[in-house]
Amino acid sequence: MKPVNILRTWYEHGWLRAVDLSLADYLLDKLGDDAESVAFLAALTSHQLGHGHPCLDLKRLSEEADTVLQLPPEHASFESKHACLTAAQALAQLPNDWLTQLQDSLAVNQANSPLVLANKQRLYLRRYYNYEQAIKSDLAQRCEQQDEIDVSQLRETLNALFGVSEQLSWQRLACAMAVRSGFTIITGGPGTGKTYTVVRLLATLQQHRTGSTPLRIRLAAPTGKAAARMTSSIEGELGNLPEQFRATLESTMANRQAVTLHRLLGSQNHSREFKHNRRNPLLADVVIVDEASMVDIEMMAALTSALAPGTRLILLGDKDQLASVEAGAVLGQLCEHAEHGHYAPELAEWLADSHGLAELPQSYADKQGASTWPYLQHTVMLHESRRFNAEQGIGKLAHEVNTRQTQWLARWLQDAQSIAAENPAFNNIHTLEISGVGHKALRQLVQEGYQPLLDLLQQGPDADVEQWGEQLLAQLEQFQLLAAVRSGDWGVENLNKVITQWLFGEQVSTDKWFVGRPVMITQNDYSVDLRNGDIGLAVRTAADEPIRVLFRGTSGELRWLLPSRLAHVETAFAMTIHKSQGSEFNHTVVVMPDHDSPILTKELLYTGITRASEHCTLVFKHDELVLRATERRIQRSGGLT
Ligand SMILES: Nc1ncnc2c1ncn2[C@@H]1O[C@H](COP(=O)(O)OP(=O)(O)OP(=O)(O)O)[C@@H](O)[C@H]1O
Secondary structure, three states: OOHHHHHHHHHHOOOOOHHHHHHHHHHHHHHOHHHHHHHHHHHHHHHHHHOOOOEEEHHHHHHOHHHHHOOOOOOOOHHHHHHOOOHHHHHHOOOOOHHHHHHHOOOEOOOOOOEEEEOOOEEEEHHHHHHHHHHHHHHHHHHHOEOOOOHHHHHHHHHHHHOOOOOOOHHHHHHHHHHHEOEEEEEEOOOOOHHHHHHHHHHHHHHOOOOOOOOOEEEEEOOHHHHHHHHHHHHHHHOOOOHHHHHHHHHHOOOOOOEEHHHHHOEOOOOOOEOOOOOOOEOOOEEEEOOHHHOOHHHHHHHHHOEOOOOEEEEEEOOOOOOOOOOOOHHHHHOOOHHHOOEOHHHHHHHHHHHOOOOOOHHHEOOOHHHHOHHHHHEEEEOOOOOOOOOOHHHHHHHHHHOOOOHHHHHHHHHHHHHHHHOHHHOOEEEEEOOOOOOHHHHHHHHHHHHHHHHHHHHOOOOOHHHHHHHHHHHHOOEEEEEOOOOOOOOHHHHHHHHHHHHHOOOOOOOOOOOOOEEEEOOOEHHHOEOOOOEEEEEOOOOOOOOEEEEEOOOOOEEEEOHHHOOOEEEOOEEEOHHHOOOOEEEEEEEOOOOOOOOOOHHHHHHHHOOEEEEEEEEEOOHHHHHHHHHOOOOOOOOOO
């Protein structure tokens, strides 16, 4: 079959997006029928973007095409599998010299050509290649900025902030690292003290600034919700600082409000360009970005290019979480293997000195570190969670999944109850093995989980509507279903239908407005200042009032919007694990599907489990699918490192 016809069949069966096919058609139109292989590979590159990869990894493509391209897709019907070639079969239809054709093509590696082939291995759409190059050169320039620091003074400041101790504190090393360098990544799982560290880092930076004017510090996060969380956790942590540092920070940092990255950079209507860019950089000495694992490659390029050469950039995030839904696992790539340090000997020595230690443990030093792992010379991973014990409950479950250890997990999946009976510290993780999503045990779990919210809604506001709104939004974070997949019986769409019926009966439809409908914004909407992923709740403040949707605004305020103002929303009793990033729920229920799929990975499960702050329930039909997902890793394509 001709490659372009394979693409058409894939498109007709929903395996490929219209935009992917259009690119192939465009190239064929410009270059003629001889360019079929090039057009085919360009369409695949575009398809990869839709799966979060900024490029097509050609080596992996020839080795494991079906896995790399995630074809057939999760939702593929039986008929489509019959009608379409698999990715591996399709690739076999290309002439043997497809790589040479690609290298020789006018569409590749020419001035302003639409495609770029890097190292004969990664094929990019030019725009994404440019983003990657911009990030690399901006970060390289920033990595070279190293301030001369008086180590003994720094040690004194850190002693005052963290206390004097012989015990290695990664938080303290993170502060030292960020004071020395123009670019720093602080990564760590939930509760490892990223906020705790940042507040102390801000104090250290102000203390060790060179001029007399206070540093201009800007705080940002990729979503409104993450920005609101950042603001409140920083505000909360300020109170725990030693008095002299707290007073300095409060007086020097009048603006402690974190904003979305869009707002920081100044998004402009109907344009991908931001107000702040290379020509008009941000006025800031330090920019700190929380939840950086959610920042995609386009936004990261916009950020790094909007920073003036002297601005210090500090990224915070959990490298082991899923990356952004958009293309580019930037943080994950930059600090892959951070758990091993890989510090060049001189850096390891300096870090130890800043801490007052004789040396860092040998396992974190690496003679080749500087050349092999340049970004790790600017990264500190916080290892110890203050919220979860890695040996117990949620901490243990998250740890076993993250490190892909299935032995304990297999036992827990079989008999979580006995494990909890033996040790009450495991009482906060639960399994629910069910034959289908209509199962009464799931229904009971959902009804009990949502009952307090329904009671609050039923009760209505007393005199104080704002207080009621606060209670509702707090209650909405108490219980949440997260599904691994979108479609099928076990997917988000069906779960929302089923839950709506369980809670509100047959007369209510999932896609209509009703009091008690939680919704998620599915696209950034600047006209109402809401972002993709923001969550609201449909309420009625009085019987004669219209339904309004209650959201938390970026400054923490309550917003009561009419549903007619919301263009892109979906019901959110259940949401995908992808969309739950940056949120935390008291009781998180993670629902695995009844069939295997390449999207079921340890990153997905880890992200779902770590959304839970108090209780986590894992719902599944087959325990071996949970184990298989734990063993599977996301392969991040890209050339940042
Ligand atoms: N070195 C420390 N000494 C005492 N308490 C600490 C220390 N580090 C962190 N904590 C406490 O542990 C809790 C979790 O820390 P923090 O909120 O900073 O973690 P985080 O990594 O930012 O979490 P999140 O997953 O929410 O992003 C907080 O209550 C914090 O005050």
